Amino acid sequence: MSAGAGDRGDDVLDWLGPKLHALRFEKLREEDAAxxxxxxxxxxxxxxxxxxxxxxxxxxxxxxRRRPSAHSFVGEIALEAPGLVASGRADLVRPLLDFLEAEYGADADVDNVIAVSFVEMLPNRGDRGAEIESLLGPKLRAELERQRSWPDPPEPTE
Incomplete structure (x- = not known):
């Protein structure tokens, strides 16, 4: 089996010494606990x-390291799903949308993942893949509309 990116990083830390290795281990423990x-x-x-x-x-x-980032995983999927719908493969996306719809509203942390890393990443109306909006269930559609109702941020002044 070939060495992964994390393995190469461990080799570098070993070369740099035990203090940096211990600091990295502590940082990983903190991230895992978070x-x-x-x-x-x-x-x-x-x-x-x-x-x-x-x-x-x-x-x-x-x-x-066996402790995934739900935000990054769901965010990757959110970037792919509209393209699948746009290319006529909505059948591949439907189970995901049904699952997210069923999960939304049961747990605040999970709701945050779904709202921030999926719904917020969906394309705007008129953009490629925007037809995914028509496949959303009522809870996800309401979240999308809630997000779209936010006022635009003010233009920066010089």
Whole structure:
């Protein structure tokens, strides 16, 4: 098996000394502790509900030391889903949308992942893949409309 990016980083830290290695270990422990368990369980449920994502999730877990980032994983999917819909493959996206709709509203941390890393990443009306909006259930559609109702930030002044 070839060395992954994390393995090469460990080699560099070993070369630099035990203090930097200990600092890295402590930082990784802090990051691992920061991820809410509910979001990790959400990803497991997602893999059960959308089996086509299971392999990607396994890879994500491996790359992230068995403690995934729900935001980054869902964000990657959010960038791909509209393109699938635009290319006529909405059937591949439907199970994901149904799952997210069912999950939304049950847990604040999971809601944050869905709202910030999926709904907020959806294309604007008129953009490629915007037809994904027509496939959203009522809870996700309401969240999208809520986000779209936010006022635009003021223009910067010089």
């Amino acid at each position: 991820a809410p368990d509910s979001t990790v369980q959400f990803l497991f449920r997602m893999a059960d509900a959308v089996p086509s994502l299971r392999g990607r999730l396994d890879e994500h877990f491996h790359e992230n």
